[in-house]
Amino acid sequence: MAPQQTGSRKRKAPALQEAAAGSSSQVSAAVDGDGPLPLKKPKRPAARRSLVNYLKGREVGARGRARLPGFDGELRGFAVRKLPELLRERELSLGTLNKVFASQWLNVRQVVCGTKCNTLFVVDVQSGQITRIPLMRDRGPPPARAQPGCGIHAIQLNPSKTLLATGGENPNSLAIYQLPTLDPMCLGDRHGHKDWIFAIAWMSDTVAVSGSRDGTLALWKIDPDIFQGSIAWHSNAGLPVYAHIRPRDVENIPRASTNPSNRKVRALAFSAKNQELGAVSLDGYFHLWKARSTLSRLLSIRLPYCRENVCLTYCDELSLYAVGSQSHVSFLDPRQRQQNIRPLCSREGGTGVRSLSFYEHIVTVGTGHGSLLFYDVRAQKFLEERASASPYSSPGHAGRKLKLTCGRGWLNHDDLWVNYFGGIGEFPNALYTHCYNWPEMKLFVAGGPLPSGLHGNYAGLWS
Numbered sequence: 105m106a107p108q109q110t111g112s113r114k115r116k117a118p119a120l121q122e123a124a125a126g127s128s129s130q131v132s133a134a135v136d137g138d139g140p141l142p143l144k145k146p147k148r149p150a151a152r153r154s155l156v157n158y159l160k161g162r163e164v165g166a167r168g169r170a171r172l173p174g175f176d177g178e179l180r181g182f183a184v185r186k187l188p189e190l191l192r193e194r195e196l197s198l199g200t201l202n203k204v205f206a207s208q209w210l211n212v213r214q215v216v217c218g219t220k221c222n223t224l225f226v227v228d229v230q231s232g233q234i235t236r237i238p239l240m241r242d243r244g245p246p247p248a249r250a251q252p253g254c255g256i257h258a259i260q261l262n263p264s265k266t267l268l269a270t271g272g273e274n275p276n277s278l279a280i281y282q283l284p285t286l287d288p289m290c291l292g293d294r295h296g297h298k299d300w301i302f303a304i305a306w307m308s309d310t311v312a313v314s315g316s317r318d319g320t321l322a323l324w325k326i327d328p329d330i331f332q333g334s335i336a337w338h339s340n341a342g343l344p345v346y347a348h349i350r351p352r353d354v355e356n357i358p359r360a361s362t363n364p365s366n367r368k369v370r371a372l373a374f375s376a377k378n379q380e381l382g383a384v385s386l387d388g389y390f391h392l393w394k395a396r397s398t399l400s401r402l403l404s405i406r407l408p409y410c411r412e413n414v415c416l417t418y419c420d421e422l423s424l425y426a427v428g429s430q431s432h433v434s435f436l437d438p439r440q441r442q443q444n445i446r447p448l449c450s451r452e453g454g455t456g457v458r459s460l461s462f463y464e465h466i467v468t469v470g471t472g473h474g475s476l477l478f479y480d481v482r483a484q485k486f487l488e489e490r491a492s493a494s495p496y497s498s499p500g501h502a503g504r505k506l507k508l509t510c511g512r513g514w515l516n517h518d519d520l521w522v523n524y525f526g527g528i529g530e531f532p533n534a535l536y537t538h539c540y541n542w543p544e545m546k547l548f549v550a551g552g553p554l555p556s557g558l559h560g561n562y563a564g565l566w567s
Contacts, residue, residue, distance in 0.1 A: 184464045184465075184466045185487065187545060188466075188468075188476070188478045188487055189487070189489065189490055191508060191566040191567065192566065193510065193565070194564065194565045194567070195511045195563070196227060196232055196563040196564060197514075197563075199234070200514070200516070201221060201223055201225075201561050202219055202221040202552060203536065203552030203560070203561060204217050204219050204536060204551055204563060205219060205220060205257045205258075205537060206256055206257055207537040207538070207539050207548055207550050208259050208260065208268075208539055209539055209541045210261075210265075210284065211284070212541065212543075212544055213229055213230045214226050214227070214228055214229070215227050215548050216259055216268065216286075217550060217563075218255065218256025218257070218259050218271065219255055219256060219561070220255035220552070222256060222271075222273070222275070223255075224237040224239060224259075224270060225237060226286070229548065239271075239273040240277070240346055241272065241274070241291075242272065242277055242293040243291075243293060243348050244293075254275050254300045255271075255275065256270055256275070257271065257300070257301065257302045257303070258271065258301060258303050258304040258314075260304045260306055261306070262306045262308075262309045262312070263306060263308070263376075264309050266282070266283050266309065267282060267283060267289070268280070268282075268283055268286070269306065272291050272293065275300040276296065276297045277291055277293040277297075277301075278291070278297075278301060278304070278312070278322070278324060279291050280292075289326070289328065289346055289347070290326060290347040290348065290349050291347070291348055292322070292324050292350065293348055294348055294349065295350045295354075296322050296351050297314065297316035297320060299316050300317045301314050301317075302315055302371070303369060303370065303372040304372065305381060306374065307379075307395045310328070311324070311325055311326070311395075312324045313374075313381060313399070315370070315371070316368075317368040318368075319356060319367040319368060320357065320369070321355045321357070321369060321383060322353070323351055323352050323354075323355075323395075323398065323399055324351050324352065325352050326349070352397070352398070353398040353399055355393070355401070357369060357383070357385050358389075358401070366386050366387045367385045367386070367387050367389075368387075369383055369384070369385055370385060370386050370414050370415075370416075371383070371384045371415050371416035372416065373417055373418040374418065375418050375420065376420065377423070379394065379395055379396070380392055380393065380394055381393045381394075381395045381399070382418060382425050382436075384407075384414075384415075384416045384427055385413075388411075390404070390407055390427060390436055405436065407427060408432075408434050408447060409432045412429055412456050413428070413429045414428060414457075414458065415427070415457060415459055415460045416428070416460065417460040417462045419462035419465070422462075423437055424462075426462060428456070428460045428469070429456070429457060430457075432448065432449050433447060433450065433457055433469060433479070434447040435447065445484065448479050448486070450471055455472030455532075455534065455554060456534075457469055457472075458471060458534045458535055458536050459535055459536055459537050459538050459551075463540060463542065465480060466478055466480055467479045467481060468538060468540075468547075470534075470535030470538050470549065470551070471534070471535060472532075472534040472554045473532045473534075474509060474532030474533045474534070474535065474551075474562075475507050475509050475510065476507070476508040476510070476566075477505065477506070477507055478506055486505040486506065487505075488505060488506055489504050489506050508566070510533060510564055512533075512562075513533050513551075513552065513560060513562030513563070514561055515558065516558070516560055518559060520557050524557075525555070525558065531553050531558070532554075533551045533552055533554075533560070533562035534551045534552065534553065535550070535551045536552070537549070537551065544567070547565070547566040547567070548564075548565055548566075549563070549566060
């Protein structure tokens with residue numbers, strides 16, 4: 105076969121030579137000897153590096169145009185910086201539910217949420233329809249001196265979005281649901297936590313870690329193949345039967361000498377790149393753990409701001425953790441002895457940073473005063489307003505910090521509100537949770553009144 109291929113090439117060479125010579129006299133004049141003439145490369149059309157042409161090419165599926173070298177990254181970075189000032193709010197009615205603590209997008213129109221009143225529900229952001237999801241119950245009877253439930257503080261989807269982890273009817277237990285059906289799969293109620301679960305993080309599709317107010321981290325192994333058959337079983341009452349599991353490993357948060365009784369785990373964030381888990385405890389420490397089949401602690405760092413450290417997020421691109429406290433966001437790179445990024449101050453009247461998220465190099469901050477702030481870590485400054493500011497942003501001129509203020513939500517005017525807060529006409533909502541749907545350029549934000557005794561809620565879709 106090889107000689108035939110070589111021969112065919114030799115027969116084609118003169119034809120190509122003649123075509124090339126006939127098409128350009130300059131080429132034939134510049135070539136000496138009897139060798140084959142070099143082919144003249146056809147000129148490529150100049151790449152139009154504009155946003156309009158890029159989007160047009162992507163819309164019609166033009167080949168070679170929709171993926172200009174580096175342009176995808178440029179466009180993504182541009183969108184991350186510009187999207188916040190273009191967002192407009194549409195409030196969603198949640199009835200009389202009390203304080204949304206956790207949320208995650210399930211698909212382009214559904215968000216799953218957990219509340220202080222221990223309700224797990226799915227809201228359709230287009231129709232506003234709310235569907236409640238039954239909570240899983242522990243196998244044994246509740247303890248004799250059971251504390252009143254704190255509600256659902258954490259909801260996390262595994263990387264493939266086939267499993268959802270959250271709290272059970274007993275907030276000490278870890279509940280696993282199958283997606284997209286939300287069928288109950290298993291409940292971690294055996295030899296697990298002795299107090300409320302505040303945080304959950306997935307290490308992989310089948311391994312999750314929960315952090316509790318009892319000062320422990322629990323590592324759980326979930327094998328969907330083992331539990332697959334139990335989903336179809338039903339008890340005589342017509343309720344789904346689910347498996348009951350125990351953790352593979354339980355580790356204690358080390359006790360601080362300054363406040364040994366307050367080592368409650370408040371937030372978790374996982375670094376997939378380093379296979380490490382960051383944890384924040386209410387005694388003012390950040391802890392780093394190596395996550396394998398078990399957890400092994402690598403280090404503990406005293407945080408610069410120690411009051412109300414309640415949220416944590418991680419950026420893989422920058423290898424950076426961000427911790428939200430009463431009035432600051434601190435940035436930590438565990439591999440650097442000296443932190444090069446100075447903390448940012450939210451300046452929201454001491455109401456605290458209540459939710460955090462990283463995307464690219466922008467940190468979104470949800471405050472206890474009903475506002476959203478956006479911080480550029482690379483530039484080390486807040487995003488600023490344009491001259492034609494959003495009607496939801498704070499009044500002022502261009503160059504001021506961009507701040508989006510959320511709507512009023514719903515507040516129950518009960519006796520406590522009348523007796524202690526009756527003089528306040530409007531009460532800002534703490535933004536306990538927010539989550540982005542970047543392909544659709546949408547942001548879901550939810551929360552409720554900050555004082556623990558007040559009953560109310562807020563939810564909004566920003567797009």
